[in-house]
Amino acid sequence: MSPTVFKIKNYRFFFFSKEESRMHVHITCPEGETKFWLEPLIALANYKGLSMKMLNELQKIVEERQDAIKKAWKEHFRS
Numbered sequence: 001m002s003p004t005v006f007k008i009k010n011y012r013f014f015f016f017s018k019e020e021s022r023m024h025v026h027i028t029c030p031e032g033e034t035k036f037w038l039e040p041l042i043a044l045a046n047y048k049g050l051s052m053k054m055l056n057e058l059q060k061i062v063e064e065r066q067d068a069i070k071k072a073w074k075e076h077f078r079s
Helices: 052-064 066-077
Strands: 004-008 011-014 024-029 032-037 043-048
Touching (some): 011 052, 024 052, 032 052, 043 052, 052 066
Antiparallel strands (some): 004 011, 011 024, 032 043
16 A cells, blocks of 8 residues: 655655655656655655656655655554
């Protein structure tokens, strides 16, 4: 299961349900995909097929919406 947190433009922000416990968000679009760590600081974890312009745009979105992403993470992974 990989719940969508939100969508912006052609970007889908989501989590994988069975993955590592360090807080992060995956992002996919037709051009490629990426993953950003949310803790201890927002940082690019890896990417495939995306330009630096797209990665910078995505990092800005993650930074602006980090509270909502973290809240969604906690709600999804609470147990």
